[in-house]
Amino acid sequence: MPRMLDVSDDVRAEIGDAEADRLLAGENAPGTYDCTSCRTPGDSEQERTSTVLFIGDETAVLAFAHSTCLPSQVVQVSEEQLQGAVRSITGDGGAPAAAPAPTPSPAAQSIPGQAVPEQAVLGVTSGLVLIAGELHPALVVEPTGPIARPGSTGGFDEFLTLLVEQGFTPTAQVSEVPRVLHGWSVLLAMGQLHAVLQPGTVGAGQVAWWQAHQPLHVTDSWRAAANKTNSVLVFAAPAGTIGRQPREDLLRDALDKAAANGLLVGAAMPLAGT
Numbered sequence: 565m566p567r568m569l570d571v572s573d574d575v576r577a578e579i580g581d582a583e584a585d586r587l588l589a590g591e592n593a594p595g596t597y598d599c600t601s602c603r604t605p606g607d608s609e610q611e612r613t614s615t616v617l618f619i620g621d622e623t624a625v626l627a628f629a630h631s632t633c634l635p636s637q638v639v640q641v642s643e644e645q646l647q648g649a650v651r652s653i654t655g656d657g658g659a660p661a662a663a664p665a666p667t668p669s670p671a672a673q674s675i676p677g678q679a680v681p682e683q684a685v686l687g688v689t690s691g692l693v694l695i696a697g698e699l700h701p702a703l704v705v706e707p708t709g710p711i712a713r714p715g716s717t718g719g720f721d722e723f724l725t726l727l728v729e730q731g732f733t734p735t736a737q738v739s740e741v742p743r744v745l746h747g748w749s750v751l752l753a754m755g756q757l758h759a760v761l762q763p764g765t766v767g768a769g770q771v772a773w774w775q776a777h778q779p780l781h782v783t784d785s786w787r788a789a790a791n792k793t794n795s796v797l798v799f800a801a802p803a804g805t806i807g808r809q810p811r812e813d814l815l816r817d818a819l820d821k822a823a824a825n826g827l828l829v830g831a832a833m834p835l836a837g838t
Contacts, residue, residue, distance in 0.1 A: 572636035600627035732829040742830035
């Protein structure tokens with residue numbers, strides 16, 4: 565029986581027309597599944613279902629999600645993260661909700677380029693930020709060291725300049741929601757934070773700007789706020805500006821100080837997943 569599947573052009577390009585057609589015809593697609601995003605049951609015979617292709621360094625896994633949770637897309641992940649996701653999806657002896665997909669092309673297996681040099685390590689902290697009386701889910705991005713422009717030998721920290729060039733907004737005070745950065749999104753899958761996605765090259769879909777080595781846990785209140793607003797605020801500051809704050813009030817104080825010193829940029833990004 566044909567399935568109510570959404571197969572994006574990016575997914576079709578990776579798995580091939582023949583495999584995509586077999587999925588749409590119901591030959592290789594499951595009837596029921598556990599959504600790879602919200603982990604609740606779905607039925608591809610009764611409701612719109614997205615095909616989500618997770619691509620690691622050597623393997624790929626085709627998973628299924630409610631279309632209301634995730635659009636059909638290709639998501640680049642590390643091989644370790646992919647194997648961990650498979651273990652999480654299948655559980656101990658349970659029926660898998662993700663089916664092996666054909667091995668992607670070498671181009672698809674390559675790790676996407678970062679907005680900062682390869683040696684940069686970006687730390688990400690999640691927390692709730694109060695703006696105009698409403699709690700907003702936020703991510704705070706801070707590198708472990710100065711970020712130079714790729715190819716530069718000057719040794720200047722240009723982290724914020726690079727982000728402004730990509731559409732982030734300088735934030736003088738954390739009193740207003742920053743403007744939406746179109747083409748970017750924050751990916752939650754299986755209830756955990758996986759990546760911040762940015763536009764890829766023309767026609768290539770999104771790629772990971774930041775990607776968790778292991779999916780990061782977010783609190784129930786953070787996730788509830790994200791589902792309510794359907795967006796996440798992403799703030800970024802140079803190395804040594806924010807630090808690892810143990811409480812949200814201390815994190816807010818650090819954000820306010822960074823903003824007052826002209827060391828904060830921000831953007832609002834749509835939430836992908838739940």
